[in-house]
Amino acid sequence: MRLARPLENLIDRLQKLPGIGPKTAQRLALFILKMPLDEARQLAQAIVAAREKVFPCSHCGFLTDEDPCIICRDTARDRTMLCMVADSSDIIALEKSGYHGQYYALNRNFNLMDDIDLGDINLKPLNQLLAQGNIKEVILAFNPDMDGEVLSRYLAATLNRQGIKVTRLAHGLPVGGDIEFADEITLRMAIEGRKECI
């Protein structure tokens, strides 16, 4: 059956969002039809405002509506530590871990299959940060997969050449995880990275 055109259009648009299938899109669209008009308008405005006003911080690449961002403006931060991430959304997760240093987001997708030349990565803003001489350690925090692995090795080599200490996030069992269901590579890394009980 053909639904009313504006309803069909809304369902189509919602389906383009990640994890939203046809059924969920229909349910969301029908809910929006029943929202007070004001709220529907505010939702629409929030979408446009977020898209128009939020941009990557010129220092660290984090999502912000003021430049530099709230993290770069924070004078209480540890300026000797720099954590490198692939995407600025990774910073949101790392912030919850209690890490209190600086960040640097590459804000690019790295996919080995895409035949990307790693030499093309724009490291200028990073080098400017490093040139200030405060940073004692760079932590590489890329996803624990093949792409992250290649990226980490490339960056570690580049930064080591500049005489900077480079570390990376530990691999091992996730907290709350189950040894029985852990994959063999994770288990091997957990054994390799074992710690002495003292």
Added chain:
Amino acid sequence: MRLARPLENLIDRLQKLPGIGPKTAQRLALFILKMPLDEARQLAQAIVAAREKVFPCSHCGFLTDEDPCIICRDTARDRTMLCMVADSSDIIALEKSGYHGQYYALNRNFNLMDDIDLGDINLKPLNQLLAQGNIKEVILAFNPDMDGEVLSRYLAATLNRQGIKVTRLAHGLPVGGDIEFADEITLRMAIEGRKECI
């Protein structure tokens, strides 16, 4: 941590949608930030347009942007059958079943706990439809729960008094369902409503 205000606002608004928790809202908001500006604007416009332009058909209550709706305008429909539903979104599901009669959506939530007087249900548009004399059968298609049960009995009594044949959807095992996991009331109804194999 505090995210950029427009981003936080968007996450808050998205969380008000049904089935969207904090994590999904964040994922959707970050996706929207990476959308081309045009697409983000079109999504926002689709929300406002759907909310502003779609309304219930004055004849049957179905969601439409033209009055009467596409179902009421369809001359090939069986005018002797009328299917009553609680919500116009139920019509979308029933249309897929192959039913080809008319509809009538009450477009009201009925919750026995809310102490609703069933006599308050506005049946005027329905009575106008019935007064035309074409309708031979009214099918009650309310959710198979207590609220639907009470509503069905009330409407069946009201319509029977007017000499109209009233039927309701069959209860029983859903297709693809599993007898082992069917609840006892569904099973009892499936036994009561058993059909002769011929």
